Every structure is written in C-alpha cells, then in structure tokens.
Amino acid sequence: MKKIFYISALILMLSLVACAPSEVDDLFDESPAARLDNAVKNYTELLKSNGGRWLMEYFANPDEEGYNFIMTFHDDGSVDISTQNAYVNDGAFFTDRSLWEVVSDYGPVLSFNTYNNAFHVFSSPLSDGSGHEGDYEFMILGADENKIFLRGKKSRDKGTVIDMIMTRLSTDEAPTDEEYFTNLSDVRRAAFSDRINNYVLTTGSGKRYICNDVTSMLWSFYPEDGTLLDNGEYMNAIITTKGIRFMEPLAFITEYDENDVAAQNFEFQPDGSLLCIDDGVTKITGPALADLFHQTQLGWMLSTVEGEISGDFLTIYNGIVTEAKTKYKTTFNWLQLGYDPAKAMYRLYFKNGKYYGSIYVNHEIVNENTIKFSFDPNAEVAFDNNGQNHYNNLESMRAMVQLLCTGEYVLSADNVMVSNPMLMKSTSNPNNYVVLKF
Amino acid sequence: MKKYFKYISALALVAIAAMSLSSCGEKSLGETIFPDVTDELDPNSYTYQFDKWLKANYLDVYNLEFQYRLRDNETNMNYNLEPATLSNSIDLAVLAKYMWFDVYEEVSGSKEFVKMYGPRIIMLVGSPAINPQTGTIIVGLAEGGIKVTLLHVNSMDPNNIYALNSDYFHTMHHEFTHILHQTKSIPREFQLISLGRYDAINWQDRNEGVVHSLGFVTPYGSSEIREDFAEIAANFITKTDAEWARIWLEASRGYVTDGDEDSEELSNLRYYCFYYFENNDATSDDNKKYVEEYRVQQNEDGTYVYRNQYQKGNGKVTLNPEDGKYYDQDGVVCDKQGYVLDKDGNRIPIQVFEVEDKDGVDGVAILEQKINIVRNWFKEQWNLDLDAIRAAVQNRLTTFDSSTLESLRQQVYGVQ
Secondary structure, rough: OHHHHHHHHHHHHHHHHHHOOOOOOOOOOOOOHHHHHHHHHHHHHHHHHOOOOEEEOOOOOOOOOOEEEEEOOOOOOOOEEEEOOOOOOOOOOOOOEEEEEEEOOEEEEEEOOOOOOHHHOOOOOOOOOOEEEOOOEEEEEEOOOOOOEEEHHHHHHHOOOOOEEEEEEOOOOOOOOOHHHEEEHHHHHHHOOOOOOEEEEEOOOOOOOEEOOOOOOOEEEEEEOOOOHOOEEEEEEEOOOOOOEEOOOOOOOOOOOOOOOOOOOOEEEOOOOOOOOOOOOOOOOOOOHHHHHHHHOOOOOOOOOOEOOOOOHHHHHHHHHHHHHHHHHHOOEEEEEEEEEOOOOEEEEEEEEOOEEEHHHHHHHOOOOOEEEOOOOOOOOOOOOHHHHHHHHHHHHHHHHHHHOOOEEEEEEEOOOOOOOOOEOOOOOOOEEEEEEE | OOHHHHHHHHHHHHHHHHHHOOOOOOOOOOOOOOOOOOOHHHHHHOOHHHHHHHHHHHHHHHHHHEEOOHHHHHOOOOOOOOOHHHHHHHHHHHHHHHHHHHHHHHHHHHOHHHHHHOOOOEEOOHHHEEOOOOEEEEEEEEEEOOOEEEOOOOHEEEEEHHHHHHHHHOOOOOHHHHHHHHHOOOHHHHHHHHHOOOOOOHHHHOHHHHHHOOOOOOOHHOHHHHHHHHHHHHHHOOHHHHHHHHHHHHHHHOEEEEOOOOOHHHOOOOEEEEEEEEEOOOOHHHHEHHHEEHHHEOOOOOOEEEEEEEEEEEOEEEEEOOOOEEEOOOOOOOOOOOOOOOOOOOOEEEEEEOOOOOOOOOHHHHHHHHHHHHHHHHHHHOOHHHHHHHHHHHHHHHHHOOHHHHHHHHHHHOOO
C-alpha cells in the first residue's frame, strides 16, 4: 500500500515538473534541422568560394602514407581532382572530374559520390575484397576561411578515426595542379634520403628519438636510449610542399601534459629541418654529421672540383697527378674518400690510367661533428696491390695519407636533414678542406 | 477487500498519469522544424540533363528514385565499395529502362505493373561487393520489395550487349523476381523440387555442368530456394537459345571427378563427362581415363572420338618387303609411325564414351519442371506471360547495336 502511494506521489511530482512552463530560452535560434541545413549551405559555399581550389591531405588507413589531392569545386556540382601517387595512372600526374555534394548525414558530410579515377581507388575493393579501406565521404568537423577539418565517415563507423585537413590552395602557390605535384616530387626528393638512417626528433626538453623509414612516410621512432624492438612507435605521415603531417599526434612523446598540443604538424625550415608548428619546439633533423659519415651504407666522394678542395689537399692532389704522369706515364683520373662495404672500412680510392687502387684508413668519431683518421701501413688491411704500389712509389700519395691522418676534421653542412654535400675541414688549418658528397 | 483496494489504487495511478500527460498538451506545435526543401532541378547543374531524364522516366512514371550518387550509409559497411561513374550510370539508366521496364510495359500493356510492383529505389554501386572470407561476389541485391542495388557498374562495357545481358540485365530480372516473390510467395511445389540438394555454403565452388545435371540453372541457383527461383526466371528471360541449348546438353549428362569429393576442396575438383580406354583397350578398368569435352569430337552417327588420338600398335614396327606393309610385333598392320590401320588403311580413332549419369536426378526434367512452375506463377499471380517477356528481351538483344545505345543515350544528352 505504501509502495503504491509513493509511486503515485512520484509520478505526480514528475508530471508537475515536466509540465512547468520553461523559463529557459532556447540555446539556438533555429531548430537542429535548420541549423544543419544552414551548415550544409555554408560549407557548400565555402568549398566553391575564391576559385574553389583546395589541397586535401588524405589518409586511407593508418598503415600507409597519406596522399595529396587537389580538388577544384565547381558551382555546377562537379569537382576536378588531381593527384600523383603510385596507385593512379602508373604514378604519373592525373586529373579526373566527378560529382561532389555536402549532404546532411552525421552533421554536414562532404561526399564524392560518383567515381573519380584520380580518387576512388582508395575505396575500391581488390579482387579478394580487401583494399585500402579509404573514405570517400567525410564528416565536416569545422572550418575557417582557408582550412576545413574532416573526419573519414566510413572508417569512423568501422572504429578508426582518421582526421584530415583541406587547405585552400592559391594559384600563387601552385599555378597549375601539375606544377604543384612536380614541385612536391622535388621537395620530397630533396627533403629525405633513402641512404640516410637514424633521423633525430628532438623535443622541447631535449629528449631525442631516432626516426627511420621516413622516405616511405611510415615513420618509426624509438628513444635514443632505447631500441625499436622494446620501445618502437610507428606513425604514418603525409608530405606536402610545406612539410609533413602525421596522421595522429605523436602521443608517445610523454613530456606533453594534457594542456599541451602534441606534435603532429611539421614545417620545413630553411636549413632543411622540420619544426613542429603545434608546439614550436619539437624538431626533426638528420643524424649528427659524424654519425652520418659513419653510416656504413654511405659512400662519400672527395670532390676534386675546383673550389671543393682547398689548401694542402689541393696542393697534394696536384702533386699526385704530376707524379703519376712522371713515374707511371699515366693520367691520374680521380681520388675518392669512399666506404668499401667489402672491407667495412673507409679508403682512399683512386683511378690512375686504367688502374684502380685502395689505401685503407681507420676513422674515429671525436664528437658529433668531428672525426679523425689513422693509418697503419703494417695493418692486416692497409692496401690492395695497386694501393700499396702507389703508396710506395708516389711521395704525394703518402703525403695525402699523412695529411688525412693528421689532426681532426670538423664536418659541416648547410642542410641539416640531408647533409649532402658536407664540408670536411681541418681543425688545425681551416684552409685545408674538401667537400664530401654521397 | 484488500484485493479490490489494490485495483482501485492501480486505477488511481493510471488516472494520475493520464491527467499528467494531458496537462502537457496546451502548447501549440508551431512551425515545422524542417527547412523548406525544393525538388526543382537546377539548369546549371552538371547533371541537369540526366537528373531531368531520370525524373521524367523513372520518378514521375514509376515513382522510382534512381540513385546513382552513392551514399555509404545505404550500403553494407563491411564491404569495400566504390561509387559508379557518371557515364556508366547514364548508360545503365537508359539500358535498364530499355531492357527491363520497357519490356514489362510491352508485355503487360501498361506502365502500371512496374509502377505497382517495381522497386521504389534503384541504387548503383561501381564495384562488386566481394566477401574477403568466401571470395563470393555480389552483383545485385533486392531488399524488402523496395530497393534494387546494381553493383559492378564500373566494369560495364556498354558496347558488348551479351556481356551486358549476362552481367546486368540478368541481375535486373533476377532482383525483380525477388521483389515479386517477396510480395507473392514462391509456390510450394517449387520449394520441394530440389530440397536437400542446395548448398548455401559452397555453392560458388560447384561445377556449372554438375549443377545443371542436378536441375539448377546456375551454381548460385543451387545455393537456396529463393535464389533458385530468381535464377530460373532471370536466366529463362535473358539467356539466348544457344546458351539454353548448352544448359540442356549439360543437364542431360553424367559427371564424374578424378579427385576425392570427400577430402578435396570442391573448387579444386575437375569434373568430366567423357572417358576412353587407353589405346582402345577396354579389357581392364585400369585403362579407363577421363577426358575434357573440348578434346572430344562427335561423329555423324552420334558416337564420340578423342580428337587427333589414334590406336597404336604393339612394340616395334617392321616393314614386310613382300607386301610393302608395316606390322607391329603382334603382326597387326600399322603405318610407318606405328598407328594401327583398319581394313581401309585408315588409322583407328580412340573411342570416347559418355560418363553414366548416376546422380539419380534427371536434370533436364527438373529444369523443365521449374521453368513451368515459374511460368505458371508469373501467369497466375501476375498475369504476365514469361515467354513473351523472354521473347521481348531476346528481340531487343538480337537487334541491339551501337546505334541503339547511341539513340538511348541521346534521350539523356538531348534533354533541353
């Protein structure tokens, strides 16, 4: 009986509360449907405005690099999409026209809803049904005049959040779509090198992470005092003409607290390095120059081009040429300081007439920018036959070895990302330098 | 008394609740929250001509929305799918009307039949839906008698009418049959014919000839009753006489495999309708070999031989200088290459025999029975002459050429 009374009283109270006139003004002037309709109209206008040309930085999934598309949205509902990537038109530049719409769905959604040969390959199934799993419909999360923030709709529904950005592209920046992609190829080629390992990400506090697989844009990271196996992190990225953007913020950088902006967007700097524009301090550079010199996959070439060899190096080199002419009756062709993978050592490698020869030297890293060499003619690996012959017969060749193995050399480069060429200058006599290239 | 009090209390509770609800109803509803939507077409739109044609030929006539713009929330998210190209969408729109809607109009005498029973939505998808687990490919779907989805649109070659027929027109009639039987059910007698012989799991690996001999028109038709029904109707309508002749022939044959049906993957098994005895030696079953049909040649008397294969003599061939003939070591007359010669001096072909039909199913009779049931069902339930539908489709197929497609396209591209 009591229970029935209480329940009746509760219903009565709730009813009174529910029926009380609302004294709270509506938060919005319009209904949700009208607001959504307005958002659809506004985003449609934004996309078409000022020539309607945008750069979409697109990620199909977390396991492959991002791809750039230039999209020009037309008033008539068509869109021209340009790209240059390995999956379209055999890697050559390509443009195609299809349809676009901003539709009401999960909020405003940008949809590319007819097939575009430049774009939809990332949504298509392969013959076994698998595929890139890429989106062709994008929730619009927000925008300003020059940026639109998107989220892949289907991938989100399947449990993967992929946020993307569209940036307005002016003709000043890229007169034509094809020029943009040509420029992008050049930037990409210059920005990184397949031959360099162990790029370095340095955080604001100075913590350093070793980065690899950068040219594929499938970056791996591990702390300098850790290993890839134990502490490895992976993140895919996209490269544009301005820099790179990781698909997600680099959350493994633990020094960020919840108020910080984690590093995700990096811009190229004049010295070739990448500076994080989210926190303004995190930086990506190439390895220390001495490390780079030490990296065994590189073969440094000692340039003998005028202006790239100086001081005693030039004098002695000219002496070798003269002496070879006198003693061997040959034309001395070139001299390199190169890495011999077979012996795993650096060598002075030369060609005199039709003869090739090697004189092997040891190198030692003094500090991150300084190296020094040593030579022991009695070591197990000191020469090959021609190397020994030239070392014994040419005084200038011995002088060159002596010069190289005297004192220390400081390394420097204009580009700290791909440090090629690199200047190797004697610490005791700055006039003695050579330019090294790989 | 206590019991009555409980009832009274409960009644009071309901009354309070009812009063509470009614007291909330004084506020007027006000204006609609939904914005004004116009269905007027924009003459400046890139697709104005197509949209106007679709409105005039599908929406206004059949109350049907032809969705050529893909929205992924109307698809199965588990598949990787791509939208259809605009050009193929236009081609398929005009062809669907020509080979499907117009055919039913021609046979039924008006547009009313399709308007009444046809789909409300046709949706196009550029790619097929491929199941990564099974490898099965979906090229068409019919949902709830309302919506037909045509997939694989981007692979369409509009100039190859027979590929269009098998890949798309067949799908249209297949899916439309689904819509019809979702309205009026499949006859019970049809449902009983092949009961126990369907394979919903491995149908895609079944051999086409084998399923014909079991009374199915396609492997897909052997997956379940409703697909069997739709496949019978769609194939009866769209397959040419030559294609049907082939089906009848294969349905009449026996099949055998040289693999192990119990242990090997169904898709790996090879089936044969013919066998021969090595060197025509039928004295032992060990000499029995199976041979593919393309190696078999039929004689005028209806018997079969192994193409370009002949009986060989035994052992070394020697020339008898007395009669100038060659003999094998058993004294049988041969030619110089050792092939046995008959009394007219001709090589003796290897005889080929048909594999005995041991499946216990008369495939031809069953197919005929199924076609008759479907034919009667169309007549009795829908007042439609299935043979007339087939005749109309076949007529359109045989008279179709590039000018037909061009004139159909012109319906769209000529829109003012």
